[in-house]
Amino acid sequence: MSAAVEVKPQQLQQWHVKEPYLHLRCGLGEGPYYEAATHSLRFVDIKKKRVHVVDLDKIPYPNPNPSVDPSSAPAGVETIQLDTPVTVTADIEGVDPRERILIGAKYGLAVLDRRTGAYEYVTKFHPDKDNERLRSNDGAVDPHGRFWLGSMSDFGYDLQPEGSVFLFDGTRTARSMRHPVTIPNSVAWSPDGRTLYFTHSTERTIHAYDYDPDSGEVSRERAFYVHDGPGEPDGSRVDVDGNLWQAVYGESRVLKISPEGKLVGEIRLPTKNITCTQFVGTELFITTAGMQQGEGTPEEVDLSGALFRVDVGVKGLDPFLFKLSKAVDPAS
Template sequence: MADAAPYSVLSVGATLGEGPVWVARDAALWFVDIKQHRIHRYDPALDVGRSWAAPGQVGWILPTDDGLFAVGMQSGVHRFDPSAASFTLLHAPEGHLPGNRQNDACVAPDGAIWFGSMDDAEEATSGYFYRVHKGVCVEAGLPAVSITNGPALSPDGRILYHTDTLGKRIWRTDVGVDGTVGNTTLFTKIEDDAGYPDGPTIDAEGCLWTGLFGGWAVRRYDPAGTLMREVRFPVANITKIAFGGGDLSTAYATTARKGLDMTALTQQPLAGDLFAFDPGVAGLPGHVATI
């Protein structure tokens, strides 16, 4: 099946757009710009965007069961109230690692948030994965890497996909019903000339999509790790996709201007925009977090 070309739906000039998530209660797509300290919302029915300033680097945003949001800040996990533009600290698991920041996250079927951290200088092996649920935040027990991405969960929540971006590897780990991690195996390795695997997303058929930072594309892999499709973009840095719309059949993709010099930015005027395309498959209904 031929892929419809991705097109820009919202121009925000994101330095590092990340963490797109469709929030059904809002009928809107939320995402962040880590480096500009911004939270963005896109309403496709009105074709308008809105943004909020965050008090620091914000890596992800996810809806919570109280009608508000959880956000991953460099200082920890906060509750975010858009109406008051307020941020309340809930958990600070890495107060001993001031050079780290949070980078990506997802909500499990049980309402737990899984999130990852990374060395903000992209050098030290200090990135870990965590799980926060009903007031408790614990380290997941996965090996440290420099830049974590994901995680993402299989439709039944029993397989955790997590990315070592600099190592160009996506791993899969068994997850128990209580959130404990088990056996880990290699899911796929990205070849040297294809960019770096960024945020992963799982579709309704259990296949994994990953953005490719510096790779000009997103890819879809089947549950066995075999490449199925590649969708090319007019910009180099695609960070992550989310499925949205009433039937979850539109793919939205965040992109980044980070690392692009003036020549590259001239050649990629849409870098940093929010894109949409037809993925030919639906996404999974989103979960709300119970933090």
């Protein structure tokens, strides 16, 4: 009889990040996006209604002085102040991002003029009448150049399952793809473009769908990953091997989830409210949300709202470009 072999659980890959890369003290840092044309990282502060643009060539890493006052416009950091919650950004096909970018604003999608700070809606969730209770949240451009964008209860209103996930095709129309939702978060695609992932935070579930590469239609919804823990899955990005790098709000960590939906790694961070991730080469940039005194340890509160950075040894997928119809382009 052969000897019994002890099978040990697979060890998780682990990374530990102790210091922020840049600390702008965001109220709700979100939506990191790599602007390849300028080797910059854009991200938003939803609560403070700001878009931050960080020139990665000008801000050293490690950064000896990560704390920055965005109002003083330090070298290497551009801050655009808006009068609306801005939740996500994307590049537009054929448009220099130094001039104009796409943003998720309160009522839908808008084009932001980087030079003036002015923005103009190109399409709204409800074109006939704005719903004050709702604002946009997370989203992304799909392989067909359309934008998937979620809506949810705005700040100051009780959180209800009243939001939707909309699909914008670059015209003035918006198509509701999932309703109701409470906190809709990241939308992402597998490397072969045949699977769409959607994170519904309040369900603690990442859903997967078949994505038709020809028509762009989705089908066969199933639970890809169900989170077991006190926090909620938030924003994510996919690497070239098909792993999801999933921020978890309330747990001080980012999860590495395999294409089979298995937890295979984690990044530990020194603050709790982790919101989203973005690849730049093999480095992962991680946004976080602010905390109030008493919501965590003094260190967790002090480092809340900061931007973190860690090399995870694998590259991420490039984002798709939004195809904006000339018929609705404010510049046309």
